[in-house]
Amino acid sequence: MTQALIMIDIQNDFCPGGALAVEGGDEILGAVNAMQNDFPVRVLTQDWHPSNHSSFADNHDDADPYSTTEMPYGTQVLWPRHCVIGSAGSAFKTGLNTDTADMIVRKGYNPEIDSYSAFFENDHSTQTGLHGYLQERGVKALTLVGLATDFCVKFSALDGVKLGYTVTVIESASRGIDLGGSMEAALIEMKDSGVLLA
Numbered sequence: 001m002t003q004a005l006i007m008i009d010i011q012n013d014f015c016p017g018g019a020l021a022v023e024g025g026d027e028i029l030g031a032v033n034a035m036q037n038d039f040p041v042r043v044l045t046q047d048w049h050p051s052n053h054s055s056f057a058d059n060h061d062d063a064d065p066y067s068t069t070e071m072p073y074g075t076q077v078l079w080p081r082h083c084v085i086g087s088a089g090s091a092f093k094t095g096l097n098t099d100t101a102d103m104i105v106r107k108g109y110n111p112e113i114d115s116y117s118a119f120f121e122n123d124h125s126t127q128t129g130l131h132g133y134l135q136e137r138g139v140k141a142l143t144l145v146g147l148a149t150d151f152c153v154k155f156s157a158l159d160g161v162k163l164g165y166t167v168t169v170i171e172s173a174s175r176g177i178d179l180g181g182s183m184e185a186a187l188i189e190m191k192d193s194g195v196l197l198a
């Protein structure tokens with residue numbers, strides 16, 4: 001069964017010192033680099049937003065970071081400005097081995113829609129192209145690592161299960177944002193949906 005390692009959003013802005021820092025985000029680098037040799041297919045994802053992106057709190061009047069707003073596709077958290085296309089914050093975290101990647105998926109370029117999942121935009125219908133690529137490569141099982149466990153990793157894992165993959169999330173090679181209990185909720189939601197937690 002062909003296995004792919006999907007390394008989610010291991011970027012400067014999600015690591016300590018970054019715009020949307022995830023606690024301990026940089027602690028996963030050693031584990032992620034070490035795992036790469038065990039997988040025949042390796043994919044990196046990159047959160048990649050235009051400056052006018054609607055998920056940025058500062059693109060809304062009087063909105064605080066980490067507050068929420070209603071979008072046509074559902075409730076959206078308004079984040080601090082992060083991973084702006086081409087910025088230093090959007091670059092892969094220094095120390096991450098990116099040479100082994102077969103493919104890099106960039107997501108979140110549409111200013112109107114956020115994109116947590118590596119497979120679909122948050123409208124749950126616009127595809128990133130990752131599923132087609134993995135199918136071409138004969139991939140049946142996915143191992144997910146990266147940032148953040150309770151957002152992009154979770155949404156990618158849930159979509160992966162929906163698309164028919166066997167999905168494992170390696171908790172020790174992932175870190176979460178934990179917004180209002182979102183970390184515990186994410187672990188329960190993933191488990192209940194058939195995601196394997198390791």
Ligand code: VGL
Pocket residue numbers: 009014047079116147148149150151152153
């Ligand atoms: C992410 C919030 C906003 C993530 C991306 O990678 O989990 N979270 N954009």
Ligand code: ZN
Pocket residue numbers: 047048049055082083108
């Ligand atoms: Zn983002």
